C-alpha cells in the first residue's frame with residue numbers, strides 16, 4: 001500500500017471540509033460547530049505532518065505505543081491536540097493521561113478514576129467522552145445506555161477530568177436513514193443528560209462512511225481516517 005502523498009492529503013482534507021459544510025447547511029447548523037478529527041492510526045508520521053501542514057490540528061490515535069512513537073520528535077506536530085480513541089485497558093491509563101488532551105473511550109468507573117488520579121497536576125483536566133454501546137450494536141465496547149446516567153454522574157465529579165460528552169461507534173449502515181438512527185439516539189441521550197443538569201457540549205460520532213449523517217444528527221466532532229489519508233495498511237502483528 002503506497003501512502004497518500006501530501007498533495008492528495010491536502011486535497012482530501014479540502015473535500016472533507018466541503019462535504020462537512022454541505023451536511024451542516026442541510027440541517028441549518030453552524031458549520032463552525034462541527035470539528036474534524038483526523039484519525040491517523042496506521043499512518044506514517046509523514047502523513048500527519050502533511051495534514052498538519054494543510055491546517056489540520058486535531059489527531060486521533062487508537063494504539064498507545066504507535067501514538068507515542070509518532071510524538072517522540074514533536075517537530076512539525078508540536079501544538080497538535082491529541083485524542084485517544086482506542087480501547088482503553090487499565091494498564092494503559094497512565095501513559096494516556098500523561099500524553100493526550102482527550103480520551104473518547106471511557107466506559108467504566110475504574111478507567112475514569114485511574115485517568116483522574118494519573119493526570120499530571122501541571123496539565124489542565126483531561127477532556128473525556130463516555131463511549132456508549134447503542135442498542136443493537138454488535139461491538140462489546142461502550143457502556144449500555146441504561147447505565148450511562150450513573151457513570152456520567154461519577155465522571156462529572158472527578159476534578160482532573162472534564163466530562164465533555166458522548167462517543168459512539170455504530171456499525172456502518174449503507175442506507176442514509178439507517179445511518180442516522182444511532183446518531184439520533186446518541187443525541188437524545190446527551191439532551192437528556194443536559195436536562196438533568198449536565199453541560200455536555202460534545203457528540204463524537206461519524207466516520208468516513210457516515211459522517212454526513214452524523215452531522216445532520218448533531219455531531220460536534222467527526223472522526224475520519226480513510227477519507228483523509230486513504231486506505232490503511234493492514235495491521236501486522
Ligand SMILES: *Cc1c(COP(=O)(O)O)cnc(C)c1O
Pocket residue numbers: 039041062085086169207208209223224225226227
Ligand atoms: C478507525 C476509527 C475511525 C476512522 O475510521 P474511518 O472509517 O477510516 O474514517 C473513527 N473512530 C474510531 C474509534 C476508529 O477506531
